[in-house]
Amino acid sequence: MLELTKKTFEEEVLKTEGLTLVDYWSDGCEPCKALMPDVEELAKKYEGKVKFCKLNTTKARRLAISQRVMGLPAIVLYKDGEKLDECTKEDANIENIEAMIEKNL
Protein backbone atom coordinates (compact mmCIF):
# COMPACT_ATOMS: atom_id res chain seq x y z
CA MET A 1 0.00 0.00 0.00
CA LEU A 2 1.24 3.41 -0.94
CA GLU A 3 1.88 5.67 2.03
CA LEU A 4 0.48 9.12 1.26
CA THR A 5 1.43 12.46 2.75
CA LYS A 6 -0.31 15.80 2.49
CA LYS A 7 2.21 16.67 -0.23
CA THR A 8 1.58 13.60 -2.39
CA PHE A 9 -2.18 13.25 -1.85
CA GLU A 10 -3.25 15.48 -4.70
CA GLU A 11 -0.98 13.82 -7.25
CA GLU A 12 -1.59 10.24 -6.15
CA VAL A 13 -5.33 10.44 -5.49
CA LEU A 14 -7.04 13.51 -6.92
CA LYS A 15 -5.06 13.50 -10.15
CA THR A 16 -5.07 9.75 -10.64
CA GLU A 17 -7.29 8.00 -13.14
CA GLY A 18 -9.17 4.83 -12.27
CA LEU A 19 -10.04 3.53 -8.83
CA THR A 20 -8.03 4.64 -5.81
CA LEU A 21 -8.77 3.52 -2.28
CA VAL A 22 -7.55 5.57 0.67
CA ASP A 23 -7.37 4.06 4.15
CA TYR A 24 -7.50 7.04 6.52
CA TRP A 25 -5.98 6.12 9.88
CA SER A 26 -4.14 7.74 12.80
CA ASP A 27 -1.66 6.90 15.54
CA GLY A 28 -4.37 6.99 18.20
CA CYS A 29 -6.99 4.98 16.32
CA GLU A 30 -6.79 1.40 17.56
CA PRO A 31 -9.66 0.08 15.40
CA CYS A 32 -7.79 1.45 12.37
CA LYS A 33 -4.68 -0.53 13.27
CA ALA A 34 -6.76 -3.65 13.83
CA LEU A 35 -8.34 -3.24 10.39
CA MET A 36 -5.16 -2.44 8.47
CA PRO A 37 -3.83 -6.02 7.95
CA ASP A 38 -7.14 -7.02 6.33
CA VAL A 39 -6.97 -4.00 4.02
CA GLU A 40 -3.40 -4.99 3.10
CA GLU A 41 -4.78 -8.39 2.07
CA LEU A 42 -7.37 -6.72 -0.15
CA ALA A 43 -4.60 -4.64 -1.68
CA LYS A 44 -2.92 -7.86 -2.83
CA LYS A 45 -6.19 -9.32 -4.07
CA TYR A 46 -7.10 -6.27 -6.17
CA GLU A 47 -3.61 -5.45 -7.38
CA GLY A 48 -3.75 -3.89 -10.81
CA LYS A 49 -7.46 -3.08 -10.46
CA VAL A 50 -7.52 -0.67 -7.52
CA LYS A 51 -4.70 1.53 -6.27
CA PHE A 52 -4.48 1.10 -2.49
CA CYS A 53 -3.15 3.98 -0.37
CA LYS A 54 -3.08 4.93 3.27
CA LEU A 55 -2.95 8.32 4.92
CA ASN A 56 -2.02 9.01 8.54
CA THR A 57 -4.39 11.84 9.43
CA THR A 58 -2.36 12.82 12.50
CA LYS A 59 -0.01 14.56 10.09
CA ALA A 60 -2.69 15.64 7.60
CA ARG A 61 -5.64 16.78 9.63
CA ARG A 62 -6.76 19.67 7.47
CA LEU A 63 -6.41 17.57 4.35
CA ALA A 64 -8.65 14.88 5.87
CA ILE A 65 -11.26 17.45 6.87
CA SER A 66 -11.16 18.91 3.35
CA GLN A 67 -12.06 15.39 2.17
CA ARG A 68 -14.95 15.40 4.66
CA VAL A 69 -13.23 12.77 6.79
CA MET A 70 -13.61 13.54 10.49
CA GLY A 71 -14.00 10.09 11.92
CA LEU A 72 -11.87 6.95 11.78
CA PRO A 73 -11.54 4.38 10.45
CA ALA A 74 -12.59 5.79 7.08
CA ILE A 75 -12.01 3.87 3.86
CA VAL A 76 -12.77 6.09 0.88
CA LEU A 77 -12.93 5.01 -2.74
CA TYR A 78 -12.11 7.56 -5.46
CA LYS A 79 -12.65 7.28 -9.20
CA ASP A 80 -10.65 9.60 -11.45
CA GLY A 81 -10.01 11.74 -8.38
CA GLU A 82 -13.66 12.09 -7.42
CA LYS A 83 -14.97 10.66 -4.15
CA LEU A 84 -17.19 7.74 -5.11
CA ASP A 85 -18.06 5.79 -1.99
CA GLU A 86 -16.92 5.24 1.58
CA CYS A 87 -17.06 2.93 4.59
CA THR A 88 -16.76 4.80 7.86
CA LYS A 89 -16.66 3.85 11.52
CA GLU A 90 -18.62 0.68 12.32
CA ASP A 91 -19.37 0.18 8.63
CA ALA A 92 -15.63 -0.02 8.00
CA ASN A 93 -15.32 -3.80 8.23
CA ILE A 94 -13.60 -5.91 5.66
CA GLU A 95 -16.79 -7.41 4.18
CA ASN A 96 -18.28 -3.95 3.54
CA ILE A 97 -15.02 -2.65 2.09
CA GLU A 98 -14.77 -5.56 -0.32
CA ALA A 99 -18.44 -5.18 -1.27
CA MET A 100 -17.82 -1.48 -1.96
CA ILE A 101 -14.89 -2.33 -4.24
CA GLU A 102 -16.81 -5.07 -6.08
CA LYS A 103 -19.77 -2.72 -6.59
CA ASN A 104 -17.58 -0.11 -8.21
CA LEU A 105 -15.13 -2.24 -10.21
Add this chain to the structure above:
Amino acid sequence: MSKIYDLVIIGAGPAGLSAGLYGARSKMDVLILEREKNGGQIVTTSDVANYPGSIREATGPSLIARMVEQCQEFGAKIEKGTVEKVDLKGKIKKLYIKDGREISAKSVIIATGAYPRRLNVPGEKEFTGKGVSYCATCDADFFTDMEIYCVGGGDTAVEEALFLTKFASKVTIVHRRDELRATKSIQEKAFKNEKIDFLWDSTIDEIRGDGIVEEMVVKNTKTGEKTVIKAPEEFGTFGIFVFVGYIPNTEIFKDEIELNDKGYIETCQNLKTCVPGVYAAGDIREKSLRQVITAASDGAISAIQAEKYIMSKEY
Protein backbone atom coordinates in the same frame (compact mmCIF):
# COMPACT_ATOMS: atom_id res chain seq x y z
CA MET B 1 -23.33 -36.39 12.60
CA SER B 2 -21.74 -33.01 13.01
CA LYS B 3 -19.37 -32.23 15.82
CA ILE B 4 -20.73 -31.30 19.24
CA TYR B 5 -18.57 -28.86 21.19
CA ASP B 6 -18.45 -29.01 24.96
CA LEU B 7 -18.66 -25.24 25.09
CA VAL B 8 -19.35 -22.54 22.54
CA ILE B 9 -18.71 -18.93 23.54
CA ILE B 10 -20.38 -16.13 21.59
CA GLY B 11 -18.15 -13.05 21.53
CA ALA B 12 -14.36 -12.68 21.73
CA GLY B 13 -14.04 -9.72 24.07
CA PRO B 14 -12.36 -9.94 27.48
CA ALA B 15 -15.28 -12.00 28.87
CA GLY B 16 -15.36 -14.49 26.00
CA LEU B 17 -11.58 -14.87 25.82
CA SER B 18 -11.29 -15.44 29.56
CA ALA B 19 -14.06 -18.04 29.35
CA GLY B 20 -12.16 -19.62 26.47
CA LEU B 21 -8.98 -19.77 28.51
CA TYR B 22 -10.64 -21.35 31.54
CA GLY B 23 -12.72 -23.66 29.40
CA ALA B 24 -9.77 -24.91 27.39
CA ARG B 25 -7.66 -25.36 30.50
CA SER B 26 -10.44 -27.55 31.91
CA LYS B 27 -9.88 -29.80 28.86
CA MET B 28 -13.17 -28.93 27.28
CA ASP B 29 -13.57 -28.74 23.52
CA VAL B 30 -14.09 -24.99 23.16
CA LEU B 31 -15.10 -22.77 20.24
CA ILE B 32 -15.28 -18.97 20.43
CA LEU B 33 -17.33 -17.21 17.76
CA GLU B 34 -16.68 -13.56 16.92
CA ARG B 35 -18.59 -11.62 14.27
CA GLU B 36 -16.10 -8.79 13.83
CA LYS B 37 -12.62 -8.29 15.13
CA ASN B 38 -11.53 -9.84 18.40
CA GLY B 39 -11.63 -7.74 21.52
CA GLY B 40 -14.94 -5.91 21.57
CA GLN B 41 -15.17 -2.39 22.91
CA ILE B 42 -11.79 -2.40 24.66
CA VAL B 43 -9.94 -2.27 21.32
CA THR B 44 -10.93 1.38 20.96
CA THR B 45 -9.00 2.17 24.14
CA SER B 46 -5.42 3.30 23.78
CA ASP B 47 -4.57 3.12 27.43
CA VAL B 48 -5.78 0.34 29.71
CA ALA B 49 -4.44 1.54 33.03
CA ASN B 50 -6.76 -0.26 35.42
CA TYR B 51 -6.35 -3.90 34.48
CA PRO B 52 -3.91 -5.48 36.93
CA GLY B 53 -0.62 -6.35 35.28
CA SER B 54 -1.23 -4.47 32.05
CA ILE B 55 1.41 -1.81 32.55
CA ARG B 56 3.73 -1.87 29.56
CA GLU B 57 2.21 -1.19 26.15
CA ALA B 58 -1.17 -1.48 27.77
CA THR B 59 -3.36 -0.64 24.83
CA GLY B 60 -6.69 -2.39 24.30
CA PRO B 61 -5.45 -4.25 21.22
CA SER B 62 -2.18 -5.41 22.82
CA LEU B 63 -4.05 -6.75 25.84
CA ILE B 64 -6.50 -8.57 23.56
CA ALA B 65 -3.67 -9.98 21.42
CA ARG B 66 -2.14 -11.52 24.54
CA MET B 67 -5.51 -12.90 25.65
CA VAL B 68 -6.07 -14.47 22.22
CA GLU B 69 -2.62 -16.04 22.19
CA GLN B 70 -3.04 -17.46 25.68
CA CYS B 71 -6.46 -18.81 24.85
CA GLN B 72 -5.27 -20.56 21.68
CA GLU B 73 -2.20 -21.94 23.41
CA PHE B 74 -4.48 -24.04 25.58
CA GLY B 75 -6.49 -25.22 22.60
CA ALA B 76 -9.53 -22.95 22.37
CA LYS B 77 -10.58 -22.36 18.76
CA ILE B 78 -11.54 -18.86 17.65
CA GLU B 79 -13.58 -18.55 14.47
CA LYS B 80 -15.31 -15.73 12.62
CA GLY B 81 -19.04 -16.08 12.53
CA THR B 82 -22.17 -14.05 13.11
CA VAL B 83 -24.73 -15.96 15.11
CA GLU B 84 -28.14 -15.15 13.69
CA LYS B 85 -30.42 -17.49 15.56
CA VAL B 86 -30.12 -19.71 18.59
CA ASP B 87 -31.97 -22.69 19.94
CA LEU B 88 -30.83 -23.03 23.53
CA LYS B 89 -33.60 -24.89 25.32
CA GLY B 90 -32.62 -28.48 24.47
CA LYS B 91 -29.81 -30.63 25.83
CA ILE B 92 -27.84 -29.92 22.64
CA LYS B 93 -27.75 -26.20 21.96
CA LYS B 94 -27.91 -25.09 18.33
CA LEU B 95 -26.36 -21.94 16.91
CA TYR B 96 -27.18 -20.86 13.37
CA ILE B 97 -24.45 -18.86 11.65
CA LYS B 98 -24.96 -16.26 8.92
CA ASP B 99 -22.74 -18.18 6.48
CA GLY B 100 -25.10 -21.17 6.74
CA ARG B 101 -23.21 -23.26 9.29
CA GLU B 102 -25.02 -24.91 12.16
CA ILE B 103 -23.01 -25.36 15.33
CA SER B 104 -23.91 -27.71 18.19
CA ALA B 105 -22.79 -27.42 21.79
CA LYS B 106 -23.45 -28.93 25.18
CA SER B 107 -23.12 -25.55 26.86
CA VAL B 108 -23.11 -21.91 25.75
CA ILE B 109 -21.66 -18.72 27.21
CA ILE B 110 -23.19 -15.51 25.92
CA ALA B 111 -20.52 -12.80 25.92
CA THR B 112 -21.78 -10.54 23.16
CA GLY B 113 -21.22 -7.27 24.99
CA ALA B 114 -22.79 -3.91 24.33
CA TYR B 115 -22.46 -0.95 21.97
CA PRO B 116 -22.77 2.79 22.55
CA ARG B 117 -26.30 4.15 22.72
CA ARG B 118 -27.18 6.71 20.06
CA LEU B 119 -28.97 10.01 20.59
CA ASN B 120 -31.51 9.08 17.90
CA VAL B 121 -31.91 12.62 16.59
CA PRO B 122 -32.06 13.84 12.97
CA GLY B 123 -28.61 14.23 11.44
CA GLU B 124 -26.83 11.96 13.91
CA LYS B 125 -26.38 9.02 11.55
CA GLU B 126 -25.62 11.20 8.53
CA PHE B 127 -22.83 13.02 10.37
CA THR B 128 -21.24 10.05 12.14
CA GLY B 129 -17.59 10.30 11.17
CA LYS B 130 -18.30 13.82 9.91
CA GLY B 131 -18.18 15.51 13.30
CA VAL B 132 -20.29 13.10 15.35
CA SER B 133 -18.23 10.48 17.20
CA TYR B 134 -18.55 7.79 19.84
CA CYS B 135 -14.80 7.16 20.10
CA ALA B 136 -12.58 9.85 21.60
CA THR B 137 -9.29 8.04 21.02
CA CYS B 138 -10.19 7.50 17.35
CA ASP B 139 -11.26 10.99 16.43
CA ALA B 140 -9.97 13.48 19.00
CA ASP B 141 -7.06 14.77 16.96
CA PHE B 142 -9.31 15.97 14.13
CA PHE B 143 -10.58 18.55 16.59
CA THR B 144 -7.23 19.97 17.68
CA ASP B 145 -7.81 23.62 18.65
CA MET B 146 -11.51 23.33 17.79
CA GLU B 147 -14.57 23.23 20.01
CA ILE B 148 -16.13 19.97 21.13
CA TYR B 149 -19.50 19.23 22.67
CA CYS B 150 -19.52 16.12 24.80
CA VAL B 151 -22.96 14.63 25.49
CA GLY B 152 -23.71 12.75 28.72
CA GLY B 153 -23.21 13.02 32.46
CA GLY B 154 -21.84 9.64 33.54
CA ASP B 155 -18.28 8.46 34.19
CA THR B 156 -17.55 7.78 30.54
CA ALA B 157 -18.80 11.15 29.32
CA VAL B 158 -16.85 13.13 31.90
CA GLU B 159 -13.66 11.07 31.59
CA GLU B 160 -13.75 11.36 27.82
CA ALA B 161 -14.40 15.12 28.11
CA LEU B 162 -11.25 15.37 30.23
CA PHE B 163 -9.30 13.40 27.61
CA LEU B 164 -10.66 15.64 24.84
CA THR B 165 -9.34 18.80 26.56
CA LYS B 166 -5.85 17.66 25.50
CA PHE B 167 -6.89 18.39 21.92
CA ALA B 168 -9.78 20.85 21.83
CA SER B 169 -9.70 24.55 22.62
CA LYS B 170 -12.86 24.09 24.66
CA VAL B 171 -15.04 21.14 25.68
CA THR B 172 -18.66 21.72 26.64
CA ILE B 173 -20.43 18.93 28.49
CA VAL B 174 -24.07 18.81 27.40
CA HIS B 175 -26.20 17.10 30.02
CA ARG B 176 -29.94 16.70 30.28
CA ARG B 177 -29.97 17.27 34.04
CA ASP B 178 -28.52 19.99 36.26
CA GLU B 179 -25.96 17.76 37.92
CA LEU B 180 -23.56 15.05 36.80
CA ARG B 181 -23.97 11.36 37.56
CA ALA B 182 -20.22 10.65 37.34
CA THR B 183 -18.13 9.59 40.34
CA LYS B 184 -17.25 12.54 42.61
CA SER B 185 -13.49 12.35 42.01
CA ILE B 186 -14.03 12.50 38.25
CA GLN B 187 -16.51 15.38 38.62
CA GLU B 188 -13.99 17.36 40.64
CA LYS B 189 -11.40 17.04 37.91
CA ALA B 190 -13.90 18.31 35.38
CA PHE B 191 -14.97 21.28 37.51
CA LYS B 192 -11.31 22.22 38.01
CA ASN B 193 -10.44 22.00 34.32
CA GLU B 194 -10.45 25.46 32.75
CA LYS B 195 -11.21 24.12 29.28
CA ILE B 196 -14.44 22.43 30.40
CA ASP B 197 -17.74 24.25 30.32
CA PHE B 198 -21.26 22.94 31.00
CA LEU B 199 -24.56 23.19 29.23
CA TRP B 200 -27.03 21.99 31.88
CA ASP B 201 -30.60 20.79 31.33
CA SER B 202 -29.91 20.42 27.66
CA THR B 203 -30.32 17.85 24.93
CA ILE B 204 -29.34 17.90 21.27
CA ASP B 205 -32.43 18.03 19.07
CA GLU B 206 -30.94 18.08 15.59
CA ILE B 207 -27.54 18.10 13.86
CA ARG B 208 -27.14 19.92 10.55
CA GLY B 209 -24.46 20.71 7.99
CA ASP B 210 -23.23 20.23 4.46
CA GLY B 211 -21.06 17.11 4.43
CA ILE B 212 -19.71 17.88 7.91
CA VAL B 213 -21.30 19.16 11.13
CA GLU B 214 -21.92 22.90 10.90
CA GLU B 215 -24.62 23.53 13.49
CA MET B 216 -26.89 21.87 16.02
CA VAL B 217 -30.15 22.62 17.75
CA VAL B 218 -30.02 22.39 21.54
CA LYS B 219 -33.18 22.16 23.59
CA ASN B 220 -33.53 23.20 27.20
CA THR B 221 -35.23 20.30 29.01
CA LYS B 222 -36.87 22.60 31.57
CA THR B 223 -38.13 25.48 29.45
CA GLY B 224 -38.36 23.71 26.08
CA GLU B 225 -36.50 26.64 24.53
CA LYS B 226 -34.44 25.81 21.45
CA THR B 227 -31.09 27.41 20.54
CA VAL B 228 -29.03 26.95 17.41
CA ILE B 229 -25.29 26.58 18.01
CA LYS B 230 -23.26 27.36 14.91
CA ALA B 231 -19.66 26.44 14.17
CA PRO B 232 -17.15 29.28 14.59
CA GLU B 233 -16.11 30.72 11.22
CA GLU B 234 -12.44 29.88 11.67
CA PHE B 235 -12.95 26.12 11.33
CA GLY B 236 -16.48 25.89 9.99
CA THR B 237 -17.16 22.83 12.12
CA PHE B 238 -17.08 21.41 15.65
CA GLY B 239 -17.17 18.00 17.27
CA ILE B 240 -20.07 16.22 18.94
CA PHE B 241 -18.95 13.27 21.06
CA VAL B 242 -21.75 11.08 22.41
CA PHE B 243 -21.43 9.05 25.62
CA VAL B 244 -24.97 8.34 26.76
CA GLY B 245 -24.72 4.75 27.88
CA TYR B 246 -24.77 1.38 26.18
CA ILE B 247 -27.19 -1.06 24.59
CA PRO B 248 -26.60 -4.78 25.13
CA ASN B 249 -26.32 -7.09 22.10
CA THR B 250 -29.14 -9.37 23.21
CA GLU B 251 -31.55 -9.09 20.28
CA ILE B 252 -31.11 -12.70 19.09
CA PHE B 253 -31.64 -14.12 22.58
CA LYS B 254 -34.87 -12.37 23.48
CA ASP B 255 -37.09 -15.36 22.69
CA GLU B 256 -34.85 -17.80 24.54
CA ILE B 257 -33.66 -15.97 27.63
CA GLU B 258 -35.31 -13.56 29.99
CA LEU B 259 -34.02 -10.02 29.59
CA ASN B 260 -34.66 -7.08 31.89
CA ASP B 261 -36.36 -3.87 30.77
CA LYS B 262 -33.04 -2.46 29.55
CA GLY B 263 -32.30 -5.58 27.52
CA TYR B 264 -29.59 -6.96 29.80
CA ILE B 265 -29.47 -10.59 30.94
CA GLU B 266 -30.18 -11.07 34.62
CA THR B 267 -28.06 -13.96 35.84
CA CYS B 268 -28.47 -15.88 39.05
CA GLN B 269 -25.72 -17.30 41.19
CA ASN B 270 -22.60 -18.27 39.26
CA LEU B 271 -23.76 -16.50 36.11
CA LYS B 272 -26.42 -19.04 35.19
CA THR B 273 -29.25 -17.82 33.00
CA CYS B 274 -32.74 -19.24 33.30
CA VAL B 275 -31.81 -21.89 30.69
CA PRO B 276 -29.73 -24.85 31.95
CA GLY B 277 -26.27 -24.98 30.38
CA VAL B 278 -26.42 -21.36 29.24
CA TYR B 279 -24.38 -18.68 30.99
CA ALA B 280 -23.85 -14.95 30.50
CA ALA B 281 -20.58 -13.07 30.96
CA GLY B 282 -19.36 -9.50 30.67
CA ASP B 283 -21.18 -6.31 29.67
CA ILE B 284 -24.23 -8.25 28.54
CA ARG B 285 -25.18 -8.87 32.19
CA GLU B 286 -27.05 -6.59 34.50
CA LYS B 287 -24.20 -5.58 36.82
CA SER B 288 -22.85 -2.60 38.70
CA LEU B 289 -19.37 -2.34 37.18
CA ARG B 290 -18.52 -2.89 33.52
CA GLN B 291 -14.74 -3.12 33.21
CA VAL B 292 -12.23 -5.50 31.60
CA ILE B 293 -11.52 -6.99 35.00
CA THR B 294 -15.16 -7.75 35.78
CA ALA B 295 -15.65 -9.17 32.27
CA ALA B 296 -12.62 -11.44 32.72
CA SER B 297 -13.91 -12.56 36.10
CA ASP B 298 -17.30 -13.41 34.57
CA GLY B 299 -15.56 -15.39 31.84
CA ALA B 300 -13.67 -17.52 34.33
CA ILE B 301 -16.68 -18.21 36.55
CA SER B 302 -19.01 -19.07 33.69
CA ALA B 303 -16.53 -21.45 32.02
CA ILE B 304 -15.99 -23.37 35.26
CA GLN B 305 -19.77 -23.55 35.73
CA ALA B 306 -20.20 -24.84 32.19
CA GLU B 307 -17.63 -27.56 32.87
CA LYS B 308 -19.38 -28.56 36.10
CA TYR B 309 -22.68 -28.65 34.25
CA ILE B 310 -21.60 -31.00 31.47
CA MET B 311 -19.84 -33.28 33.97
CA SER B 312 -22.82 -33.38 36.33
CA LYS B 313 -25.76 -35.76 36.59
CA GLU B 314 -27.94 -32.85 35.49
CA TYR B 315 -26.55 -33.17 31.98
